[in-house]
Amino acid sequence: MHQQRIIYDDTTVRRFIIASVLFGIVGMAVGALAASQLAWWQANLGIPYTTYSRLRPLHTNAVIFAFVGNMMFAGIYYSTQRLLKTRMASDLLSKIHFWGWQLIIVAAAISLPLGFTTSKEYAELEWPIDVAIAVIWVVFAINFFWTLAKRHEKNLYVAIWFYIATIVTVAVLHIVNSLALPLSGMKSYSVFAGVQDALVQWWYGHNAVAFFLTTPILGIMYYFLPKAAERPVYSYRLSIIHFWALVFIYIWAGPHHLLYTALPDWAQSLGMIFSVMLWAPSWGGMLNGLLTLKGAWYKLREDPVLKFLIAGVTFYGMATFEGPLLSIKSVSALAHYTDWIVGHVHSGALGWNGFMAAGMFYWLVPRLYGTKLHSPKAADAHFWLGTVGILLYMVSMWISGVTQGLMWQAANPDGTLLYPNFVETLLAIRPMYIVRFVGGSMYLVGFIMMAWNLWKTARAGKAVDGETTVVVEPPTPVAEPVPAKAPTPGWVQVVTGRPLVFAIAILTVTMFLGWAKPVRAVVLMGAIIALGEFAWIVTRRDREAGRPSWFGLIEGKPLAFTVLTLIAILIGGVAELLPTIMLKQAVPAHGQAQEPYSPLELQGRDLYVREGCYTCHSQMIRPFVAETQRYGDVSRAEEFIYDYPFQWGSKRTGPDLHRLGGKYPNLWHYTHMMDPRATSPGSNMPPYPWLAEQRIVVKDAPKKLALMQRLGVPYSNADVDSAEARQKTQAEGITADLAAQGVQVAWDSEMVAIISYLQRLGRGPQDLPAPPEKAPAPPDRLPAATIASEEGR
Structure with missing residues (x-):
């Protein structure tokens, strides 16, 4: 036997920490700006790239993949090397992983404000970036599993289990959900449509939260919390139960995002059942973390690291209690599409992910630079500032969400809607939007304080790479075989x-x-x-x-462990997705056959996606009396079979649009897009005047129809050949109608295209020009009944 000195690669860890902190500030600052835009519409700044609808996906991607992603990689690289007693297998792969991931983040930061989006929640990035994500993730996986193969520790510690589950599951989720056919360098269409796309998206969306924001952070908890507390994990057996139950159950829970939608009832019920079952393993993990501090609670008074870690675990417990609660159908009926969901998401993001990141950074940076934390008092101030900020955020969104849900459903004694004007709800919750902005800003200030504290700590020391010594056994000499019964492998x-x-x-x-x-x-x-x-x-x-x-x-046995983990997560995915995707059970034959979008309507739909209208408007009328009174007939599954991707939405800052077509004249839509408050007093929707100036790419129409043909939409070759002519004919009908009422706009303007799409919603294609209508009253003198209806945000 001889000893071998191992020097860890902590340079990569330091890089990921720096990137996480910087992108965390950027992502949270964008979030604060977006929050201010809901309270004061003028904060949209009047340009295309800074509207709420374009910044909101930038904020979510920056916080999830840039902030938490880099933090996660820092924790994995640091803990994995020490748990396996070996350096990462390849310095080159580590560098490719780091710089590749940062380039992906920069590409996202550029493309999303420019309007390049798939509109799929937490997966908005277009296909070239999706390919890059898959490549870099494979690089990370190779480096990780190669390191497992050359480890000097036989058994795999708890944290490694969660890292394995993360790597395997995120790869499966990302590849399946990102399947698309490209139209151009930065435009593609999902291979799934309507109900199938909704189920795949929320199978991905919920489990992106599960396996990108939860399981790797649980692995980090199992490593850093015992280290900071100087205590062993409370229960090894509980950690085993926690892991396998969580990994198996989580993958089934996605459909709870689609309760009371056109998704089949069996899928909704299945999602609800497994979501409620998640209470047990989630709280098992939380208790395992909290009870690890047994006998060391006194340290909380003086150690800011433990304060952040324990508060983070507590917020995890709160979020994993609230999540199953919200997945119960009766609760979802009130909460879905409201700000309650926003509060729930941020309690996890700010409390669980943000505080775990802060605790890990405060513990790691002094050790990575061979010094002490510059200011424990500043860290303590950060903790209380962040905690108060989170509570203000959560409570304001709870109040706002419950207010929205109750006002939407409120009825007069005669059964009519008590609040028929959607904007009334928006005006009622505006104070809560201001409180949310204040709470989020407090959290951001605390995070900036942490960045200053860590920077001062690093400046006071110098970069230090950890090291250890391991005992390596020499190769066993070959001996003569001895006849004996071979042990079972x-x-x-x-x-x-x-x-x-x-x-x-x-x-x-x-x-x-x-x-x-x-x-x-x-x-x-x-x-x-x-x-x-x-x-x-x-x-x-x-x-x-x-x-x-x-x-x-x-x-x-890492290979056996990985294969069994893969089987555990595939069981739920196959059971949920096969009936709706492969067997098409989600789209029953019902009524008249659906008609595909006309070329101009398809162009308008792409503009609707580009501008991020899905971030504030849903297209899914649920089977509630209040919703059918407010919006129209209940949405049916077959109505979405040509929607690539689906546009059901996840939040109603504005009213549902599924039956919008034909409800208002073209002039109303033009006025609403140019100045939302002219038709909807009190709206916080930003104006979109650039739509009247910018032009569609006319020659894209036949290309889009041809691609839709490949996806299974029943366009004939004649439809493709005549796409440009049909597009112009329909557009000229809309421009003629507007011109008759004193509005001049080019037939190939984006405004005309998006009006055509909005007029299509809930009815058949409108290829032929409509007969001239009687000119309505000017926008500033629209009938009160019109203004008091569901229009506006």
């Missing part, structure tokens, strides 16, 4: 072990829940419980007999 024990057999049986039965009717589902749930009980009895007897546990067998 470990992988055979893993594959044939009875616990694995039970696990596969349970997973198989669970998968059939996706197709089961309510009675059969109850029977299957009973079978799952019985199998679980039987497995527990068998496992207990095996333990008493001295046999190794199933988990003990795979704990030191």
